[in-house]
Amino acid sequence: MAWRYRWLLLALLTLLQGCSSLGYYSQSIGGHLQLMGQRRPINQLLQDPDTPPPIKRKLQRVVAMRTFATEGLGLPDNNSYRSYAALGRKAVVWSVVAAPAFSIQPKQWCYLFIGCASYRGYFSQNDAETYAATLQQQGWDVAVLPVPAYSTLGWFDDPLPSTVIDWPEAQVAGLIFHELAHQQLYVKNDSAFNEAFASLVEQEGVKRWLNGRDDAALSRWQLSRQREGQFIDLLLAVRDELDRLYRQPLDEPSMGQRKARLFEQLRERYQQLKQQWGGYAGFDGWFSHDLNNAYLASIATYEAWVPAFQQLLKQAGGDLAGFYAASRALGELPSPQREQRLQALLQAADP
Known part of the structure; x- marks a missing residue:
C-alpha cells in the first residue's frame, strides 16, 4: 500500500x-x-x-x-x-x-x-x-x-x-x-472481545517467552500475575455488586449512598489483600483518585472474557494456530451468539 x-x-x-x-x-x-x-x-x-x-x-x-x-x-x-x-x-x-x-x-x-x-x-x-x-x-x-x-x-x-x-x-x-x-x-x-483475546495472547506469549530463557523472571512474573489476578477478581466482584445495586428500585440519594459505601468497601478489601501479600503495594496507584464506575468499566473491558479465551486455548490443545482459528470463528458470529458462546466457555472454565 x-x-x-x-x-x-x-x-x-x-x-x-x-x-x-x-x-x-x-x-x-x-x-x-x-x-x-x-x-x-x-x-x-x-x-x-x-x-x-x-x-x-x-x-x-x-x-x-x-x-x-x-x-x-x-x-x-x-x-x-x-x-x-x-x-x-x-x-x-x-x-x-x-x-x-x-x-x-x-x-x-x-x-x-x-x-x-x-x-x-x-x-x-x-x-x-x-x-x-x-x-x-x-x-x-x-x-x-x-x-x-x-x-x-x-x-x-x-x-x-x-x-x-x-x-x-x-x-x-x-x-x-x-x-x-x-x-x-x-x-x-x-472492545471486551478484542481486549480479552489480546490479553490471553499476551499472557500465553510471556509464559512461553520466559520459559527456559529466564526461570527467575518467569517466577517473578507468575507471582505478579497471581497478585494481579486476585486484584482483578476483587474489582470484578465489586463491579458485580454495583450492577446488582443499580438494578434495584431505589431513589437517587439512596442509590448514591450505597454506591459510595461499596467503593469504601473496595478500599478496605484491598487493604486486606495487601496484608496477604506481605504489604506489597503495587496497586496503590489505582486508589490515588476518586473511584467511580468508569474505572471498573475499564477493567472489565480488558479482563471479563479472559477465562473464556483460556478455555478456548485449552480446547485447542494449547495450539496457538488452532486457537486463532477458533477465536476468528467466534468473532464472526453475530453479537448475541458470540456472547452466548463466550458465556458457555466461561462456565466451562469454572472449577
Whole structure:
C-alpha cells in the first residue's frame, strides 16, 4: 500500500468519526503523525554509536521478542515494533472512559472501519482531562487513563515507544504480544472481545517467552500475575455488586449512598489483600483518585472474557494456530451468539 494512501486512510478514519469535533480530528491526526515521525529503525539505532549502551541492550532484547512473536507465537510478520520512538513523556495517549452514574456499562464512541469502542484517546493529557470534565458536568462517571502504547491494527508500522523501554522484560514482551494480537484479530464493535483475546495472547506469549530463557523472571512474573489476578477478581466482584445495586428500585440519594459505601468497601478489601501479600503495594496507584464506575468499566473491558479465551486455548490443545482459528470463528458470529458462546466457555472454565 502506498504511504500516501495510508496517510489518507488515517485521516478518513479519524475525521469521519461520529460525534466528534474539528479539534478532536486535528489532535488525532497531528498526534499520530508526530509519533510516526519520531520512529527510527531499531537496527539503525543498534549500529548508531550515539545510542546509549543501556538502550542498546534493551533494544536487542526487543528484536529477539519481536522475532519470537512471529516465529514462536504465529503473530503478524510486519514492521510493527521493529522501530523505536523517543517521546519524552509518560504516555503515548490518554484514554477517556465514561459510564453513567448508576451503571457499569461504559459509554461507546464509534469510528469508521474499527467500529465502536468504550474509550476515546487524546495525545494531550490536558485535552483528555478537559473533555473528561465536560462529561462530568453532564453527569457521567469518568476516568482518564494513561496508555503506554496503542495499535493501529496493521494500518501503520507501530513503533515501540520510549514510555515502556524501562519496564521489566516480561512487561515489554507482553505489550508487544498484546498489540500484535490486535493485528491478528480485531472484531468491530466489541472492545471486551478484542481486549480479552489480546490479553490471553499476551499472557500465553510471556509464559512461553520466559520459559527456559529466564526461570527467575518467569517466577517473578507468575507471582505478579497471581497478585494481579486476585486484584482483578476483587474489582470484578465489586463491579458485580454495583450492577446488582443499580438494578434495584431505589431513589437517587439512596442509590448514591450505597454506591459510595461499596467503593469504601473496595478500599478496605484491598487493604486486606495487601496484608496477604506481605504489604506489597503495587496497586496503590489505582486508589490515588476518586473511584467511580468508569474505572471498573475499564477493567472489565480488558479482563471479563479472559477465562473464556483460556478455555478456548485449552480446547485447542494449547495450539496457538488452532486457537486463532477458533477465536476468528467466534468473532464472526453475530453479537448475541458470540456472547452466548463466550458465556458457555466461561462456565466451562469454572472449577
